[in-house]
Amino acid sequence: MIRFGLLGAGRIGRIHGLNVAARSDARLVSVADASEEAARNLARAAGAGVSTIEAILGDSGIDAVLICTPTDMHADLIEAASRAGKAVFCEKPVDLDAGRIRRCLEVVSASGKPLMIGFNRRFDPNFAALHRRLHAGEIGAVEIVSVISRDPGPPPVDYVKRSGGLFRDMMIHDFDMARFLLGEEPVEVYALGSSLVDPAIGEAGDVDTAAVLMKTRSGKIAQISNSRRATYGYDQRIEVHGSGGMLRAGNIHETSVESATGQGFRADPVQNFFLERYAAAYRIELETFIAAIQSGHAPSPSGLDGLKAQILADAATNSWKTGKPVAVTLD
């Protein structure tokens, strides 16, 4: 029985907290949030108590913490929790600054405690099955990895301003997915970005439409395509072209219903909301974290995976700003 403390009871904290509560091999002990009401609501639904961050980190009855606070608290909390001897699961990103991440990971490393980063998409059953089949050699050697991510709609400009920019806030998931699928580290990143969806995003110094090309040392290619707006839902697709064929995982439609009329055949939009689209992924992600704690094996994706995705996001941001490809060293 792993005993959990939850730091942050917002949208994603609630998901993780309820997923802990639904398990028989884990228990949600305490919830802390700046909003006591948010903490109390979730604690009630999950059969947990309300507490503070300090108390949770100091509670020797708590084995593991889930960090779901605002991004700017992540690195500090990871360090504090590791030092307090807790296993740590932290939502991406560790920090918007790669240097800060490096220092944080050193603290974690010194603590000897496990750290797992919340790249939830690796645990989507569709993407995980694709990855498994890819690594089993079903289509031979990987040659071209394509990732398409398009959000249903753009976030508020206030959010954009403190997000670190599209490459760090949104495309970071795709950098992780590209690494996951390539099986070899990128050595160069080239990025294009535009503000086509909402001019206010451009005025805030960010982009809402972007594409990236990366190559690995042996010449494998990754393409990433992002938009902050897709009228037809939350567009999440991956495709890998290999020496022996192709593997892809498509979108999940709201229902399997199809109509046919004089206007043609119509299927539903794709699932619109990331918490719905990735509900199973969040459950399996937590299960994987618990299994890692139980087995004593290092969890994956690791803090290092978080750092590498951040370095790629930094490189893409840099490439977009300078108009030039940017070399990276991840090995």
Added chain:
Amino acid sequence: MIRFGLLGAGRIGRIHGLNVAARSDARLVSVADASEEAARNLARAAGAGVSTIEAILGDSGIDAVLICTPTDMHADLIEAASRAGKAVFCEKPVDLDAGRIRRCLEVVSASGKPLMIGFNRRFDPNFAALHRRLHAGEIGAVEIVSVISRDPGPPPVDYVKRSGGLFRDMMIHDFDMARFLLGEEPVEVYALGSSLVDPAIGEAGDVDTAAVLMKTRSGKIAQISNSRRATYGYDQRIEVHGSGGMLRAGNIHETSVESATGQGFRADPVQNFFLERYAAAYRIELETFIAAIQSGHAPSPSGLDGLKAQILADAATNSWKTGKPVAVTLD
């Protein structure tokens, strides 16, 4: 807060019991099963107590019972529970004998208590969406309803022998679905049946492959096609042809992954297990039952729906045996 007693802790009882336990507006109070171990296991997982049928029916703190026992106990338990003032949810069928169902429904009617029958497929989000759009007039008047149901594999012959036969055991779901979609009662049933999957099923006096045609008074047509074996999974499809177009709901594949090689493009088999395929349906079914209790409105599908499906199953069995179409009166 609706307080539930569960009669029968087998495979389907477990689903319903855990679904109750996961809700905040309902509580599973007690579980009864001939196997005390089964009852205890489920009670533990659901935070309930273990009890007996008699005690549950006599417990004034219990508002509603879920009847998930073997079929031959259904009618007696429905009557006893109604008389005890409980709202009743009972798995299909009420009984294998239509006369027995009629008498049972009279007892329920006299009790004034709600009875809902577990035709779970009506609550599948795909089929429910199709039904909603159909009744909103999206494809005009209904003309041809087609239902395809194929199980992954045949049941043991021992089960077949006491099942009432394919038409009553398996196709009964499709009779209910056809009625649900037709919006008008069938007046005639013609059935073909063969034993092509397992000769032992034929020797036991039953069929494993069957097809039915039904027509309504105004000339609408329903086609049903059943097999006890589909190598590619649990095949569950509906299609309605109307004056303005067509609506259909297809199968759910295990994942959205597709591969492409020299052998072509390959998608996953469809979900293989009815408890997985209809997991959402069971949740929504229970939610619907609870909402009916709370609102005081009669639940649907009702006991009468259970009776009518049984009459159609009887007619089909009769048609198969005599080789002639059989008239039915459901209005």
Added chain:
Amino acid sequence: MIRFGLLGAGRIGRIHGLNVAARSDARLVSVADASEEAARNLARAAGAGVSTIEAILGDSGIDAVLICTPTDMHADLIEAASRAGKAVFCEKPVDLDAGRIRRCLEVVSASGKPLMIGFNRRFDPNFAALHRRLHAGEIGAVEIVSVISRDPGPPPVDYVKRSGGLFRDMMIHDFDMARFLLGEEPVEVYALGSSLVDPAIGEAGDVDTAAVLMKTRSGKIAQISNSRRATYGYDQRIEVHGSGGMLRAGNIHETSVESATGQGFRADPVQNFFLERYAAAYRIELETFIAAIQSGHAPSPSGLDGLKAQILADAATNSWKTGKPVAVTLD
């Protein structure tokens, strides 16, 4: 080089005539039609001459005739052409009367000349590939054959009146397809029919919506579903369920374009016109006829196939009228 005469320069005659003209191993020599203008137009387009039926049948330089006249001339012309020593291709049906077909086939048989009947759908590349794979054992033993045929819109009532009725005019293609796929002759036919599309069709004594169930001696089942109207195009689907899996051939959409918007994902209607949908089938059908003439092997589908489909159509008509299944003997 096979030299052809064409009897009948209507819509379907034009297709066959131009297909002959496009080949290097065949030549269209003469065209005859009651409308000299129709004959002249086609003759010009195909590089052929205009002639009369009598002259074509009497022309020793003509090896083969294509009979594309109105149905009521088919049997007489088949007989006359066979007696004149021509290889004969005749559009379905040979005649609306099975007795007349039998006498006609005796004349053909006595002539020793080949006769092929225009069940074009057997030559559709999709259906032909399905048939080939089925007979190669890809899904084991055939158990359930399903055929769905829905026309884009109903024919004029005048046509309906002299058509022999839906079962003989429209479903006859599906009877042939069912036989083609079953690999075993039906022994019983049950039919339902309604007039739901156009009341005038009902008033003319025919149906516009129909479904049939057939079984073979060993218990294989065939389902056929017809409507005279499908708003989304010319709906032509086949599916075979077997002991080892399922094979199906779907509709052909007008283009491969798909759009996605807030209303969902939209694909084109299916090809609307039978001459477009089956353009390749008509070409391959002719090629098959020519190959049969060249090789001296009996062409398929044969006159007997035409007779058997007619017997099934008669049985279905009879079943619809009497409300009872009708036994047939085709072996």
Added chain:
Amino acid sequence: MIRFGLLGAGRIGRIHGLNVAARSDARLVSVADASEEAARNLARAAGAGVSTIEAILGDSGIDAVLICTPTDMHADLIEAASRAGKAVFCEKPVDLDAGRIRRCLEVVSASGKPLMIGFNRRFDPNFAALHRRLHAGEIGAVEIVSVISRDPGPPPVDYVKRSGGLFRDMMIHDFDMARFLLGEEPVEVYALGSSLVDPAIGEAGDVDTAAVLMKTRSGKIAQISNSRRATYGYDQRIEVHGSGGMLRAGNIHETSVESATGQGFRADPVQNFFLERYAAAYRIELETFIAAIQSGHAPSPSGLDGLKAQILADAATNSWKTGKPVAVTLD
């Protein structure tokens, strides 16, 4: 009646020659080829005569020429034919050198005669329908254009050596398609290329796997992905993401047959051969050229379209070699 001369009777010349022969508004008069046998075979099949390039250009009875010779003769022949007063259709590319193309187009311009370049994919009915709907505003403003082209297998290295390289030989079609769909000229090109399919291609100084990113002045983005090998057929897909939704055109499978077994659902590979995949495109392309001659309107795609695609291909080659994005000016 447009009278045609054909220069070059190879694989693609044969397609165009037979397409001319099949029309009623055009006639193939003469065929010239370095191989007299090739010329004679095609001439016979198309009802044309055999001649020489000089004689065809000097024949006042010939209105238009189709240039299907090796690439290094294209520019000279276009100039000679234009000067001889012929309408010219020339296969892509005009030349591997953009300067040479410019001089050639000046000659054409001075002649006042029409020149059309064979970017056949614009005429594919699927891609043309997508383009039409895009320009009708169905998905609002264009934001991201994606083109995927993968050949079934790599060409011989001898061909690669004189091809101008993948970007000029293969991706040139995709540059044209990207321009066709973007509706705005690219201003910058970045290319990645690798030799992953056949090391001999790399040794010959070329790539067999490549990806390109382009942007337009207003910030629209185009992504192109190429491989010289796809085990599942000739992979040809386009997708446009716009402010109001998405439009895409997928691959064409060999048949519509689908099987389902314990291994899942299997559809056919996609059409494998470009002459089959684009058969309709070649017919419509020729029809468009003829219509342009008849109407006196300038044909499209024009010589300038040929030049612009070449400039993009040059820029991509340059980008791949230098590792830097390359600015282009096409307006």
